[in-house]
Amino acid sequence: MLDDGSYDAIVVDATDTGGDIYVELTVLAGPHKGEVVTVSARRLGREAIDLLGVPATLVVTAGQPSLHLEG
Numbered sequence: 001m002l003d004d005g006s007y008d009a010i011v012v013d014a015t016d017t018g019g020d021i022y023v024e025l026t027v028l029a030g031p032h033k034g035e036v037v038t039v040s041a042r043r044l045g046r047e048a049i050d051l052l053g054v055p056a057t058l059v060v061t062a063g064q065p066s067l068h069l070e071g
Contacts, residue, residue, distance in 0.1 A: 002032055007058045014048035021048050039065045
């Protein structure tokens with residue numbers, strides 16, 4: 001997992017498992033640029049296919065990720 005901080009990212013893949021959506025993100029800047037991380041999310045209000053290419057901010061606090069999607 002990434003160090004605590006805020007990371008600009010883009011969704012490169014998303015898979016719906018029937019409860020959670022696993023979202024793969026590529027970090028766009030900083031020392032972790034190009035790294036792909038996967039987070040699970042619930043209650044996004046969107047279909048997994050609709051997440052592809054969506055800009056996002058991944059915030060890690062005390063080792064726990066929080067995903068904020070644009071649009």
